[in-house]
Amino acid sequence: MNPPNRLSRSTSVWLAAGLATFTVRAHATDIIVPPTGSIAAAIRVAGPSDRVLVMPGTYVEQIDFAGKDIPVIGIQGATKTILDGGGAAPVVRFASGQTAAARLIGFTVTGGNSSTGPGGILASGATPTVEDCIVTRNFGRFGGGIGGNPILRRCSIHGNVANVSNGGGIYGAPTIESCVIANNRVSRGSGAGVYVSTGNVSITNSVFVENFVVLTGRKGGGLYISNTANVVVQRCLFVRNHIAAGIYAATGGGIFTASASTRVESCTFFGNTLVGSSSDGASIWGSAIVRDSILRGGTASEASASTVLTYCNVQGGAGGTNIDADPSFVDATNGDFHLDHGSVCVDRGDPAKKDLDGSRIDMGAFAFATLYARANTEAVTWGAPAWSEVSSLVGGKQELRILMGPAAAGAIYVGTGSASGTVPGFSFGSLHVPLNPDWYFLATLGTPNAPWLPGARGTLDANGRGSMAFVLNSGVLAPTAPVPLDHAIVAFASVAVLASDAARVVIQP
Numbered sequence: 001m002n003p004p005n006r007l008s009r010s011t012s013v014w015l016a017a018g019l020a021t022f023t024v025r026a027h028a029t030d031i032i033v034p035p036t037g038s039i040a041a042a043i044r045v046a047g048p049s050d051r052v053l054v055m056p057g058t059y060v061e062q063i064d065f066a067g068k069d070i071p072v073i074g075i076q077g078a079t080k081t082i083l084d085g086g087g088a089a090p091v092v093r094f095a096s097g098q099t100a101a102a103r104l105i106g107f108t109v110t111g112g113n114s115s116t117g118p119g120g121i122l123a124s125g126a127t128p129t130v131e132d133c134i135v136t137r138n139f140g141r142f143g144g145g146i147g148g149n150p151i152l153r154r155c156s157i158h159g160n161v162a163n164v165s166n167g168g169g170i171y172g173a174p175t176i177e178s179c180v181i182a183n184n185r186v187s188r189g190s191g192a193g194v195y196v197s198t199g200n201v202s203i204t205n206s207v208f209v210e211n212f213v214v215l216t217g218r219k220g221g222g223l224y225i226s227n228t229a230n231v232v233v234q235r236c237l238f239v240r241n242h243i244a245a246g247i248y249a250a251t252g253g254g255i256f257t258a259s260a261s262t263r264v265e266s267c268t269f270f271g272n273t274l275v276g277s278s279s280d281g282a283s284i285w286g287s288a289i290v291r292d293s294i295l296r297g298g299t300a301s302e303a304s305a306s307t308v309l310t311y312c313n314v315q316g317g318a319g320g321t322n323i324d325a326d327p328s329f330v331d332a333t334n335g336d337f338h339l340d341h342g343s344v345c346v347d348r349g350d351p352a353k354k355d356l357d358g359s360r361i362d363m364g365a366f367a368f369a370t371l372y373a374r375a376n377t378e379a380v381t382w383g384a385p386a387w388s389e390v391s392s393l394v395g396g397k398q399e400l401r402i403l404m405g406p407a408a409a410g411a412i413y414v415g416t417g418s419a420s421g422t423v424p425g426f427s428f429g430s431l432h433v434p435l436n437p438d439w440y441f442l443a444t445l446g447t448p449n450a451p452w453l454p455g456a457r458g459t460l461d462a463n464g465r466g467s468m469a470f471v472l473n474s475g476v477l478a479p480t481a482p483v484p485l486d487h488a489i490v491a492f493a494s495v496a497v498l499a500s501d502a503a504r505v506v507i508q509p
Contacts, residue, residue, distance in 0.1 A: 028047055028048075028049035028050050029046075029047065029049075029050045029051075030050070030051050030053050031045070031046055031050055031051065031052050031053065032053050032055065033052060033053065033054045033055060033059075034055050034057075035055055035056070035057030035058075035059075038059070038061060039052065039054055039059055039061060039063050039072065039083070040061055040062070040063045040064065042054075042072075043063060043064070043065060043066060043068065043070070043072065044066065046068060046070050048068070048069070048070070049070075050070055051070065051071050051072075051073060052070065052071070052072040052073065053073050053075050054072065054073065054074045054075065054081055054106075054107075055075065055076075055081075056074070056075075056076045056080035056081050057080075057081065057082070058082040058084055059081075059082065059083050059084065060084045060085075060086045060111075061083070061084075061085075061086070062085055062086075062088055062089075062090065062091055062092070062093070063083065063091070063092055063093070064092075064093040064095075065092075065093065065094050065095060065098060065102050065128070066095060067095040067097070067098060068098075068102065069098060069099050069101035069102045070101070070102065070103075071101075071102075071103040071105060072103065072104055072105070072107075073103075073105045073106055073393055073394065074105065074106035074107045074394060075106065075393070075394065075474055075475060076106070076394065076395070076474050077106045077132065077394040077395055077396070077474060078106050078107055078108045078132060078133050078134040078156075078394070079108070079134070079383070079384060081106055081107050081108065082107070082108045082110065083107045083108065083109050083110070084110055084111040085109075085110070085111040085112040085113070085119075085120075085138070086111055087111060087112075087113045088112070088113070088114075089112035089113050089114035089117065089118065089119045089120070089138070089139075089140055090112055090114065090117065090118050090119065090120060090121060090122035090140075090147075091109050091110070091111065091112040091119070091120050091121065091138070092104060092109055092120065092121045092122070093121075093122045094121075094122065094123040094126040094128045094148070094150070095126060096124060096125030096126055097125060097126060098123075098126040098127070098128050099126075099127060099128070100127055100128065100129045100151055101129075102126070102128040102129065103128065103129040103130075103131065104121075104128065104129070104130045104131070104133060105129075105130075105131045105132055105133070105391065105393055105394055106131075106132050106133065106391070106393065106394035106474075107133050107134075108133070108134040108135075108136065109121060109133060109134070109135045109136075109138070109145075110134075110135075110136050110137045110138060111137065111138070112138040112139070112140065113138070113139045113140070114139070114140040114141065115140075115141065115163075116141060117140055117141060117142065117143070117147060118138075118140045118141075118142065118143035118144070118145070118146060118147030118148070118171065119138030119139045119140030119143070119144050119145065119160065119161075120135045120138035120140070120143075120144070120145045120146055120160065121135060121145070121146045121147070121148070121150065122143075122146075122147050122148055123146070123147070123148030123149055123150040123172070124147060124148040124149075124172070125148070125149070126148060126149060126150070127149050127150065127151060127175075128150050128151070129150070129151045129153070130146075130150050130151070130152050130153070130155055131152075131153045131154055131155070131391060132153070132154045132155065132391050132393075132394050132396065133155045133156075134155070134156045134157075134158075134383060135155065135156070135157045135158075135160065135169075136156070136157075136158050136159045136160065136383075137159050137160070138160045138161075139160070139161045139162075139163065140160075140161075140162060140163075141162055141163060141164065141165040142162065142165045142166060142167055142171045142195075143162060143167045143169075143170060143171035143172065143195075144160035144161045144162035144163075144167065144168045144169065144184060144185075144186075145157045145160035145168070145169045145170060145184065146169070146170045146171070146172070146174070147167070147170070147171045147172055148171075148172045148173075148174070149172050149173045149174060149175075149199070150172075150174050150175075151174070151175045151177075152170075152174055152175065152176050152177065152179050153177045153178060153179070153389075154177075154178050154179065154385070154387045154389060154391065154396070155179045155180070156179070156180040156182070156376070156382050156383065156385050157169040157170060157179065157180065157181050157182070157184065158180065158181070158182040158183045158184065158382045158383075159182075159183050159184065159382075160184045160185075161184070161185045161186070161187075162184075162185070162186045162187075162189060163186075163187050163188075164187060164188045164189065165186065165188075165189050166186060166189040166190050166191045166195040166197075166224065167186065167189075167191050167194065167195035167197075167224075168184035168185045168186040168189075168191070168192040168193065168211060168212075169181045169184035169192070169193045169194055169211065170193070170194045170195070171191070171194075171195045171197060172195075172196075172197055173196060173197060173198055173199030173200075173201050173229070174194070174196075174201065175201065175202055175203075176194070176201075176202070176203040176204070176206050177202075177204050177205060177206070178204070178205045178206060178387050178388070178389060179206045179207075180206070180207045180209070180376045180381075180382055180385050181193040181194055181206065181207065181208050181209075181211065181222070182207070182208075182209045182210055182211065182376075182379070182382050183209075183210045183211065183212075183379070183382070184211045184212075185211070185212045185213075185214060186212075186213050186214070187214055187215040188215055189213070189218070190213060190218045190219040190220045190224045190256065191213075191219075191220045191223065191224030191256075192211035192212050192213045192220070192221050192222070192241065192243075193208045193211035193220075193221070193222045193223055193241065194208070194222070194223045194224070195220070195223075195224045195226075196223070196224065196225045196226060196229045196231055197226050197228075197229065198226060198228045198229050199228075199229055199230070200229075200230045200231075201225075201229055201230070201231045201232075202231075202232050202234075203223070203231065203232070203233045203234070203236060204233075204234045204235055204236070205234070205235045205236065205388075206236045206237075207236070207237045207239070207375055207376050207377055208222035208223060208236065208237065208238045208239070208241060208254065209237070209238075209239045209240060209241070209335075209377050210239070210240045210241065210242070210379075211241045211242075212241070212242045212243075212244070213242070213243040213244065213245070214244045215244070215246070218243075218245060218248060218250075218251075219243070219250075219251050219252050219256035219285070220243075220252045220255065220256035221241030221242050221243045221252065221253045221254065221272060221273075222238045222241040222253070222254045222255060222272070223238075223254070223255045223256070224252070224255075224256050224257075225255070225256065225257040225258060225259050225262055225286070226258055226259065227258040227259050228259070229259050229262075230259065230261045230262075231257070231259065231261075231262050231263070232262075232263045232265070233255070233262075233263070233264045233265070233267060234264075234265045234266055234267070235265075235266050235267065235365050235366075236267045236268075236365060237267070237268050237270075237337060237365045237375060237377065238253075238254035238255065238267065238268070238269045238270070238272060238283065239268075239269075239270050239271055239272070239335070239337070239377055240270075240271045240272065240273070241253050241254055241272045241273075242272070242273045242274075242275075243273070243274050243275065243276065243279075244275045244276070245274070245275065245276030245277070245279075246276065246277075247276075247277055248276055248277060249276050249277055249278045249279065249280070250274035250275055250276030250277075250278070250279045250280075250300075251274070251279070251280050251281050251285040251304070252281050252284060252285035252286065253272030253273055253274050253281070253282045253283065253298060253299075253300075254269045254272045254282070254283045254284055254298075255283070255284040255285070255286070255288070256281070256284075256285050256286060257284070257285070257286035257287070257288050258286060259286070259287075260286075260287040260288075262286065262287070262288035262289070263288065263289050263291075264284065264288050264289070264290040264291070264293060265290075265291050265292055265293070266291070266292045266293060266349070266361070266363075266364065266365060267290075267293045267294075267364070267365050268293065268294045268337050268364040268365040268366070269282075269283035269284065269293070269294065269295045269296065269297075269298070269302065270294070270296055270297045270329075270332060270337060271297040271298065271332075272297075272298045272299075273298065273299040274298070274299055274300045275299075279299070279300040280300055280301055280304050281300065281301065281302070281303055281304040281307070282298025282299055282300040282301065282302055283295040283296075283298055283302040283303055284302070284303050284304070284307055285303070285304040285307070286304060286306060286307065287306040287307065287308070288307055288308070289308045289310075290303065290307060290308065290309050290310070290312060291309075291310050291311055291312070291349070291350060292311050292312065292349035292350055292353065292361055292362075292363055292364075293309075293312045293313075293363060293364065293365075294312065294313045294327050294345060294363050294364040294365075295309075295312060295313070295314045295315065296313065296314070296315040296327065297315065297332075298315070301316060302314050302315050302316060302318075303318065309322050310322070310350065311348065311349045311350045311363065312363065313325060313327055313344070313345055313348070313363050313364070323344065323348065325344045326344070327339065327343055327344065327345045327363070327364065328340045328341075328342060328343040328344065328345075329343075330401075330403060334378065335375070335377035335378040336374075336375070336377075336401070337364070337365065337366065337375065337377070338366045338368070338369070338372055338375075338401070338403070339362060339364060339366065339367075339368040340403070341403070341405045343362075343368060345362055345363035345364055345368075346362050346368045347359055347360040347361075347362060348360075348362065348363050349361035349362055349363050355367040357501070369403070369500075369501045369503070370402070370403050370404055370405075370500040370501045371400055371401070371402055371403070371487070371488060371489060371500040371501050371502065371503045372400065372401055372403070372501075372503055373386065373387070373388045373398055373399065373400060373401075373503060373505075374386055374399040374400070374401055374467075386398055386399040386469070388503075388504065388505055388506065389505070389506045389507075389508050390470070390472045390505060390506070390507050390508065391474075391507075391508050392472070392474075392476075392477040392478065392479055392483075392507050392508060392509060393474065393475075393509075394474045395471075395472050395473045395474035395475070395476075396471075396472060397469055397470060397471045397472070398469060398470045398503075398505040399467065399469045400467060400468050400469060400470070400487065400503055401465070401466075401467055402460065402464075402465055402466040402467060402468065402489055402491075402500060403464070403465055403500075404460060404464040404465070404489075404491050404493075404498055404500060405463075405464045406462075406463060406464050407464060407493055407495055407496075407498070408460050408464035408491045408493040408498055409460065409461070409462050409463065409464050409493075410459060410460060410461075410462065410493075410494075411459070411460045411464070411491040411492055411493040411494070411498075412457075412458075412459055412460075412491070412492050413457065413458060413459070413460055413466060413489045413490065413491040413492070414445070414448075414456070414457050414489060414490050414492075415444065415453060415455070415456030415457065415468050415487060415488070415489045416435065416441055416444040416445045416456070416487070416488065416489075416490075417435065417440050417441060417444045417453070417485055417486060417487040417488070418435035418436045418437070418438055418440055418441050418485070418486045418487075418502075419438055419439065419440035419483075419484075419485055420436045420438045420440075421436050421484075421486065422434040422435060422436065422486050422502045423436070424436070431490070431497050431498075431499055432499060433488060433490060433499045434486075434488055434499070434501065434502040435486055435487075435488050435502060440485065444456065444487075451471065452470065452471050452472065453468065453469070453470060453471075453487075454468065454469050454471065455467055455468035455469055456468050456489075460491060464491075464493075466489075468487075468489070470485070470487065470505050472507060477507060478509075479507060479508075479509050480509060481509065482506050482507065482508055482509065483506065483507040484504055484505070484506050484507075485504070485505050485506075485507070486502040486503070486504050486505075487502065487503055487504075487505070488500050488501065488502045488503070
């Protein structure tokens with residue numbers, strides 16, 4: 001059996017009994033910034049191997065990493081650690097040439113206002129890492145929220161504005177992993193969510209929702225891709241993005257691309273809208289290659305004539321290997337675009353490609369599963385997003401949805417987990433549970449609705465649905481490598497005992 005690690009202070013006794021101690025990361029000095037202190041001053045005195053650890057509070061200042069590749073960490077996360085630019089901008093500046101070792105972690109970045117450049121974070125010519133941050137209510141040009149080439153992970157970029165320019169949320173050549181880009185705006189420009197100006201860009205597992213191009217705006221409600229960029233978009237959701245183009249043509253409500261090298265794989269587009277003198281490509285416009293995706297609910301044709309579509313579900317049809325049918329989302333009205341039982345999109349993607357369970361790939365951003373992580377599509381989630389990765393430095397949560405179907409209506413369920421994977425799992429009679437029994441399995445089974453696994457025992461509703469979560473508080477782990485945990489539920493229905501699929505969460509160093 002694997003030895004346990006300490007997941008929460010309340011469980012330290014039984015965890016310590018089974019898990020080898022993690023090696024604590026070594027740093028020359030941890031510089032602590034109290035609520036009355038200055039983050040900028042701490043950065044100025046920091047050495048090459050130091051960390052700047054910021055206590056919860058609101059800090060009205062602008063900070064400059066000054067070329068230092070060090071981590072600056074809000075130790076209790078973005079909702080409790082606010083960096084307010086006070087109307088100046090950028091709120092955070094990275095110098096040209098800074099690397100991914102320059103890390104901003106666990107802050108809300110707000111209050112930036114500039115008429116000449118980005119409002120929130122400037123990373124021009126630099127590739128810093130920004131993790132577990134909320135970037136909101138910033139105003140600027142060429143990046144209302146962020147400008148440059150940062151690596152963004154588990155960030156929420158929402159409510160930012162770029163005036164008379166491009167990129168309401170982000171402008172530049174960012175790498176985007178597991179982020180929410182929502183409710184950003186541009187006026188008299190393009191790319192309300194993200195404007196990719198150049199370079200090789202990867203965008204994965206992210207949500208583009210309710211971004212707006214307004215006031216004779218042009219193109220790319222969610223995402224604009226320039227002709228000098230090479231972009232791959234995978235497992236992303238584009239929902240209710242909008243272009244109001246006035247006297248101009250409105251194109252690319254979800255994505256507009258001027259680059260023929262654009263690839264879009266396993267994405268879901270829904271309800272993107274266009275208003276203008278003419279409109280085309282509510283979901284996507286341009287010579288992109290789009291595979292294994294769902295494009296529906298737009299106010300115009302879902303894709304332009306130049307878009308190459310294969311193994312997609314396209315409203316209005318697209319011929320060839322594509323289909324046109326109701327995808328049967330779990331609850332599109334309330335922002336759940338996972339596939340429900342009986343969806344025509346299950347096992348209908350490219351037959352040469354497989355989902356994680358080994359079956360033919362499904363169409364859309366989310367493979368069908370009976371236990372899955374919530375997507376951050378609704379406004380109430382943008383300020384407190386949930387992810388399938390959780391930072392050990394600042395903590396976080398994964399919110400899980402249970403989808404056992406009507407056969408499990410009213411069933412009592414029990415959630416449990418494994419720290420050693422899903423294969424081979426174990427069987428009890430005809431029931432197979434995709435978890436390997438180990439110390440974590442016993443701990444979760446023996447601690448009903450534990451603080452780190454709320455909702456792990458309960459009753460499913462009339463549709464066989466429910467919810468649970470995994471919660472990790474900040475500072476209780478110091479892993480030197482990613483730690484995967486898998487969870488599943490067993491439902492005791494009147495017709496049978498049923499086991500869900502497994503859902504993984506990864507604790508990141």
